[in-house]
Each structure stands twice: as structure tokens, then as C-alpha cells.
Amino acid sequence: MSDDPNKVWPTGLTLKEAEEVHSYLIDGTRVFGVIALIAHLLVAVSTPWLG
Amino acid sequence: MFEYRKFALNKLAGIGTRFLPFADVASDDVPLSRLLRLSLFQVTVGMALVLMVGTLNRVMIVELNVPATLVAGMLALPLVFAPLRAIIGHRSDNFVSALGWRRVPFIYKGTMLQFGGFAIMPFALLVLSGFGEAIDAPRWIGLTSAALAFLLVGAGVHTVQTVGLALATDLVPERDHPKVVGLMYVMLLLGMIVSAFAYGALLENYSPGRLIQVIQGSAVVTVVLNGFALWKQEARNRMRAMAPPKQIAFGEAWQKLTESRGMITLLAVIALGTAGFGMADVLLEPFGGQVLGMTVAETTRLTVVLAGGSLLGFGYASGWLAQGARPMDVASIGALIGIPAFGLIIFSAIHVSTLLLMVATFGTGLGAGLFSHGTLTATMRAAPRAQIGLALGAWGAVQTTSAGVAIAMGGVIRDMIAQDMSGGTFGGVLGPAAAYVPVFGLQAALLALALLVALPLRKIVLGKRETETGLDRKIDLSI
Numbered sequence: 001m002s003d004d005p006n007k008v009w010p011t012g013l014t015l016k017e018a019e020e021v022h023s024y025l026i027d028g029t030r031v032f033g034v035i036a037l038i039a040h041l042l043v044a045v046s047t048p049w050l051g
Numbered sequence: 052m053f054e055y056r057k058f059a060l061n062k063l064a065g066i067g068t069r070f071l072p073f074a075d076v077a078s079d080d081v082p083l084s085r086l087l088r089l090s091l092f093q094v095t096v097g098m099a100l101v102l103m104v105g106t107l108n109r110v111m112i113v114e115l116n117v118p119a120t121l122v123a124g125m126l127a128l129p130l131v132f133a134p135l136r137a138i139i140g141h142r143s144d145n146f147v148s149a150l151g152w153r154r155v156p157f158i159y160k161g162t163m164l165q166f167g168g169f170a171i172m173p174f175a176l177l178v179l180s181g182f183g184e185a186i187d188a189p190r191w192i193g194l195t196s197a198a199l200a201f202l203l204v205g206a207g208v209h210t211v212q213t214v215g216l217a218l219a220t221d222l223v224p225e226r227d228h229p230k231v232v233g234l235m236y237v238m239l240l241l242g243m244i245v246s247a248f249a250y251g252a253l254l255e256n257y258s259p260g261r262l263i264q265v266i267q268g269s270a271v272v273t274v275v276l277n278g279f280a281l282w283k284q285e286a287r288n289r290m291r292a293m294a295p296p297k298q299i300a301f302g303e304a305w306q307k308l309t310e311s312r313g314m315i316t317l318l319a320v321i322a323l324g325t326a327g328f329g330m331a332d333v334l335l336e337p338f339g340g341q342v343l344g345m346t347v348a349e350t351t352r353l354t355v356v357l358a359g360g361s362l363l364g365f366g367y368a369s370g371w372l373a374q375g376a377r378p379m380d381v382a383s384i385g386a387l388i389g390i391p392a393f394g395l396i397i398f399s400a401i402h403v404s405t406l407l408l409m410v411a412t413f414g415t416g417l418g419a420g421l422f423s424h425g426t427l428t429a430t431m432r433a434a435p436r437a438q439i440g441l442a443l444g445a446w447g448a449v450q451t452t453s454a455g456v457a458i459a460m461g462g463v464i465r466d467m468i469a470q471d472m473s474g475g476t477f478g479g480v481l482g483p484a485a486a487y488v489p490v491f492g493l494q495a496a497l498l499a500l501a502l503l504v505a506l507p508l509r510k511i512v513l514g515k516r517e518t519e520t521g522l523d524r525k526i527d528l529s530i
Contacts (some may be wrong), residue, residue, distance in 0.1 A: 017150040017292075025259065028163060030326040042174035042196055046185040 081222050086231060089172070089222070090238040091280035092158065092215040095273045097242025099165060099208050103201065104271055108178070112468040114257050115180035119507075125197055127459070130207020133451040136213045139442025141301050143214045144437060151292035153440070154218040155285050158211055159331070162277040166208025169270030172200035173263040182259055211277065213447050217440040218285055220431050228431045229372030232424055233365045239485045240358055240365075303479040308438050313508045317433060319503045321426045324386055325450050326457035327497030329420040331396075331490055334461050337414065342400050342484045343408060353412055360413040364420015372428055379509045383426030386498045386505070389418030400484035419500075461490050 009017055044050070103126060111117040111125075143157045147216040178185040179193035219231045246269075253265050299307075309315050331338070339353050368381050392414030399407035427446060434442030469486040 004112075014149070020149045024159060027160070031163045031167055035170050038196065039171045039174055042171060042178050042192075045192055046174065046177050046183040046189045048184055 068139045075335020085284070086219070086223070087235055087286055088282075089215070089280050090234045091218055091276045092211055093235050093238040094242030094245075095162075095165070096208050096212050097239045098246040098269060098273070099169075099204055101243050101246045102250060102266070103204065103413055104476060105247060108256065109170075109202075110254065110257070110262065111176060111180070115176060115182075116263075117176075117180055125201050127455065128198055128201045129208065130452065130455040132206050132209050133455070136209050136447040136451070137208075137305070137441060137444040138301055139210050140213050140217060140440035140442070140447075141304050142436075142440075142490045143217060144304070145298055147298075149292055151290070152285055153288075153291075154214050154221065154521075155281060157214040158218070158277065158281055158475070161210030161214065162274055163201045163207070165205050165211065165277075166270045166274050168200045168205075168207060169202030169266050169273065171196060172204070172264040173259075175200045175260055176262070209252050209447065209451070213444045214440065215280075216443045216447075218437045218441065222284065225432060226373075228421050229369050229378075229424070229428050232427045232431065233369035236365045236420070236424060236427075237362065240361060243447045244358060248441075250330040268471070304438060304441055305399035308434070308441055314433060314442075315444075316504060317426070317509045318445060319499050320382070320508065321430075321446065322449050322453040323501035323504060324382070324426065326453045326460075327386070327494045327501060328389060328415065328422060328492050329454040330461040330497070331393075331415075331487075332454075332458055332461075334465055334487060334490060338396075338400075338484075338487045339395075339405075339408060342482075342487060343403055343405055345405060349405070353409070356409055356412050357416040360418075361420040362416075364417045365424050366420075368421050368424035372424075377509070378425045378429035378432060380425070380507060383502055383505055383509070384427065385418045385421030385423075385425060386502045387418075388421065389415055389498045390495045390502075392418055393491045396491050397484075397488050463489050464493070491529040 007013070008015055013021065019028065060444055108122060108126060112119055112121045138158065143153050146153045146156065149155065175193065177183070179189060181199045182194075185193065216235060218237060220228065225230050250265065254261060335353055335357065336350040339350040341348070345353070364385065368385075370382055372378060392411050393408060395411035395414065396411035399405075430442055430446040431439070465486050468489060
């Protein structure tokens with residue numbers, strides 16, 4: 001397996017595999033971001049904190 | 052200096068995969084501890100169900116003063132997504148991934164949706180109820196955000212449960228399927244019972260702050276438990292990653308699934324039986340209170356007895372199926388126990404006997420346990436290896452939809468007759484029981500119908516056992 005030139009250090013995943021894992025991370029960040037935004041808006045509606 | 056760097060490199064490369072969430076090998080036997088860990092996703096599903104249908108139902112009506120019809124509408128929203136389970140299952144069957152994964156990405160996304168829904172839900176509910184300054188806010192903000200929260204949680208639950216069950220089916224050989232089904236049901240029930248008590252205790256002294264803590268706490272618990280459940284469970288399939296299977300359209304896959312092996316009949320049996328057992332779920336406690344004059348503590352015990360009966364049913368079903376009983380036989384026995392049990396409930400109203408009602412409730416629980424276990428095992432076994440996700444999605448879609456529709460129908464029938472009764476046309480010897488008796492009667496009738504539909508199926512299931520292994524092998528080769 002170690003002779004595969006596409007393997008990237010240090011996980012031993014190929015480039016494509018690493019990119020897929022990364023895409024899940026990006027997805028998660030986006031979802032968390034949008035959720036946090038909505039949650040903040042809703043809190044601001046019920047208990048405004050900016051004047 | 053240079054030596055040290057090389058040493059560190061080697062060390063890091065060695066431990067690398069230990070911190071990645073895949074199983075390296077697909078071993079033939081999966082130890083029970085690993086299945087137990089996987090079944091934790093059912094605990095989060097049970098938690099979400101109890102929180103939405105039980106706890107929030109009450110909190111929204113009593114503490115937040117949201118109109119009951121609006122609450123019912125919000126809680127019914129996730130049901131809209133139930134038929135999509137089949138599509139989710141199908142997509143996970145045919146998912147193209149460089150990692151050779153099929154199930155993990157879906158469970159991950161489902162968990163995200165569930166988390167997101169829980170994260171905004173308390174604020175959405177507070178805005179909906181006009182808490183604080185929200186009383187001046189436009190109405191649509193509260194409505195849409197609450198709807199969004201419930202939809203997100205619902206979509207998450209559907210995805211996690213469908214794909215999680217498919218993963219469990221993938222992991223174990225066919226002879227162990229009954230064990231897995233039993234485990235999954237027990238964990239679902241356990242999650243529901245434990246979280247019902249936990250939510251009850253946590254929300255005893257209600258305050259808006261406490262509501263936020265409890266719901267967002269559920270969000271965190273969901274992510275933690277699902278992550279723990281999923282860790283290193285699904286093996287990476289290099290063959291699948293190198294040569295992704297030919298993409299099959301949903302319609303085509305559905306046709307392939309339904310054209311053989313009495314799949315449609317099986318789904319019809321599941322729909323009828325689930326409706327038959329589930330219709331009185333929310334009516335049992337008011338029935339005990341209103342007709343037999345039981346106290347709140349006693350009617351709560353009724354629910355405990357029901358759960359105990361189901362647990363025993365799951366246990367018996369697992370045992371019998373492991374000894375080689377046929378799934379449809381076990382399901383039929385469950386329905387056969389259910390019919391006289393519902394008769395006994397009606398009888399208990401006539402005799403005003405709490406003991407009879409307890410026995411009958413236990414019987415319906417036992418029957419429901421046997422029936423659900425048998426039909427889910429049958430679904431798992433009837434599905435070709437390449438279509439497990441789709442088959443379990445169809446099972447979930449039919450089961451969830453029919454349970455939801457049945458519960459709503461039971462309530463509507465009860466209310467309609469109760470209203471009629473106050474007009475004086477009904478009633479007679481039965482008194483307040485007259486509103487409930489037709490529902491229980493309808494349940495017994497639905498179960499009888501399910502048995503009738505299941506009859507020809509037993510022959511098909513019997514006949515296909517020899518051909519199944521051959522068919523499975525053919526499909527596996529084509530991947």
C-alpha cells in the first residue's frame with residue numbers, strides 16, 4: 001500500500017479521500033454557521049442586546 | 052536533530068489512522084459490544100421523539116400558551132418527511148465516495164440536522180410564544196422558525212434511523228439479524244423511557260432559561276452519542292471506491308425491490324399492523340383516567356406496563372428467531388395476541404376492572420413487540436444486499452406514516468364520538484367508554500386485516516429461502 005504515490009502524510013489517505021473528509025468538515029462548518037446565525041437572530045428578537 | 056525528525060514522522064504516520072473514524076477491516080463477526088455501541092443512535096432517536104411528542108407538546112400548551120391546534124400542526128410537520136425515508140435509503144445504497152463509505156456520511160449529515168434543529172428550537176418556541184420583546188415581533192418569525200426547527204429535527208431523525216439501521220444490517224450476517232433488530236428496538240424504548248424521566252425531572256421547575264438548557268443539552272447529547280455510536284463502525288470498501296456501482300434511478304430500484312418476494316404485501320402488513328397497535332397509544336392514559344377513574348400515577352403505570360410488555364415481546368422474538376422461527380410467523384403471533392388483548396380492554400371498561408386493563412395493556416405491548424420485531428426482521432431478510440438502505444427506508448416510511456396517521460385518527464374518532472355523545476344520541480350502557488370502545492374495536496379489526504394480508508406472504512417467504520442466497524451472490528458479484 002505504501003507505494004501509492006497519491007498517499008498524503010500523515011494519515012495515509014489518498015488525496016481524493018482526504019478531500020472527501022475535508023468536504024464533510026466544510027459542510028459541518030457551514031451548517032453550524034447558519035444555525036448559529038438563526039439562533040442569534042431569534043434571541044435578538046426576544047431579548048434584544050444591541051440597543 | 053535529523054534523526055529525531057524522522058523518528059517523529061514515523062510515529063505520527065503510525066498513529067494516524069487510529070484517530071480517523073473508520074474500521075480498517077470488515078470482520079465476519081462483530082462483537083456484541085460494538086453492536087451495543089452502534090445502537091446508541093436509537094437512544095438519540097428515542098430522545099428526540101420523546102422531547103417533541105411528549106415534553107414539548109406539554110410545555111408548548113401549558114407553559115408557553117401556544118394554541119393546541121398550532122402545536123399539533125408543528126408536531127405533525129416531521130411526518131411530512133417520512134416518505135422521503137425510502138429515497139434517503141436508496142441514495143445511501145448508491146452513494147459515491149472516495150472513501151468507500153455508504154452510511155457514515157448520511158448519519159453524519161442527519162446528526163447535523165438534528166443538532167441544528169435542537170439548537171434553534173428553544174429560541175423559536177420562545178419567540179413563537181411571545182416571550183420578552185418578541186410579543187411585538189411579526190408573527191411569521193416565530194411560526195417559520197419553529198416550523199424550521201421541527202422540520203430539521205424530523206429530517207435528522209428520519210435520516211439517522213434509516214441509514215443507521217441499514218448500517219447495522221450491513222455489519223452482521225443474516226443469522227444475527229434478529230439479535231440486531233431486538234437490540235435496536237430495546238435501545239429505542241430505553242432511550243424513550245430514560246429521557247422521558249430525565250425531561251420530566253429537569254423541567255419540573257420550568258423557566259425559559261431551563262427550557263433552553265434542556266433542549267440545547269439534548270442537541271449536544273445527540274452529537275456526542277451519535278459520534279460515539281458511529282466511530283470505526285463502517286469499514287472502508289476499497290473495491291467500491293475504485294469502481295463505483297452503476298447509478299440506479301430511484302424508480303428503477305423501487306421497481307426491482309417491489310416486483311419480487313411479496314415486498315408490497317409485507318409493507319401492507321406493516322402499515323395495517325402498526326396502525327392497529329399504535330392507534331390507542333395516546334388514548335390509553337385518558338381512557339384509564341376517564342373511564343376507570345384511575346389516578347395520574349396509575350395511568351403512568353399503564354404506560355410502564357405497556358413498555359414492559361413490548362420489551363418481553365422483543366426478547367421472545369429475538370429468541371425464537373435465533374432458533375430458526377420465521378419472521379412472519381412471529382409477527383402473526385404478535386397480531387394474534389393483540390386481537391384478544393384489545394377485546395379485553397373493551398371488556399375491562401364494561402366490568403370497570405383496573406386489573407383487567409393492566410393485563411390487557413401488557414398483552415397489547417407483548418403483541419406489538421412481537422409484531423414489530425418480526426416485520427422488521429422480515430424486511431431485512433427480504434432485501435437484497437445492494438438494496439438494504441432502500442428496503443429499510445420503505446419500512447420506516449410506511450411504519451412512521453401509518454403510526455402517525457393512526458394516532459391522529461384515533462384522537463379524531465374519540466373526539467367526534469365524545470361530541471356526539473354530549474348531544475345524547477350515543478352513550479347508553481357504556482357511558483364515557485362509548486367514545487373509546489370503537490377505537491379499540493377498530494384496532495382489533497385492523498390487526499385481523501393484517502393477519503389476513505399476511506397469510507399468502509408466509510408461503511412466499513417460505514418458498515424463497517432456497518433462492519435467496521443465490522440471488523444475493525449474483526448481486527454481490529455485479530458490484
